Amino acid sequence: MMKVSVVIPVFNQSHLTQRCLESLLANSTQLAQVWVVDNASQDETPSILNHFRESFQQAGISFEVFTNEKNTGFGRACNQGIREFLKSSHPYLAILNNDTWLMPGWDAALIASMNQRNLDAVGPYFYEKPFEDHIADQGKSVHL
Secondary structure: OOOEEEEEEEOOOHHHHHHHHHHHHHHOOOEEEEEEEEOOOOOOHHHHHHHHHHHHHHOOOEEEEEEOOOOOOHHHHHHHHHHHHHOOOOOEEEEOOOOOOOOOOHHHHHHHHHHHHOOOEEOOOOOOOOOOOEEEEOOEEEEO
């Protein structure tokens, strides 16, 4: 059976990380391993990650946390996780933001879609183009 691996860079926002990991644990059927890269969080994130380590391991899912001494940024944290993935034998990788909330069957659907498109890695999409639109604000046009 094909399995997916997940990399999740985090920095603070422990409530989002907790919800992401809860949904990942509850709704995964094809999950092999999780790497969380903590970019020097100063909130409850480290204790939440320690709590989830045992839960994932009990479910038979490898769960590793890499704690950076300083915030290296999203891109570098992703690269840390990708380097670990490249050492694994699993064919699929998903990079998630910690505000991702996964639904039941997400991983099986992802694997099917990746197979159909001949992909082996997916990640978040960032639309960096400036927002150039007008909205109505109490009858006035506001340029953003």
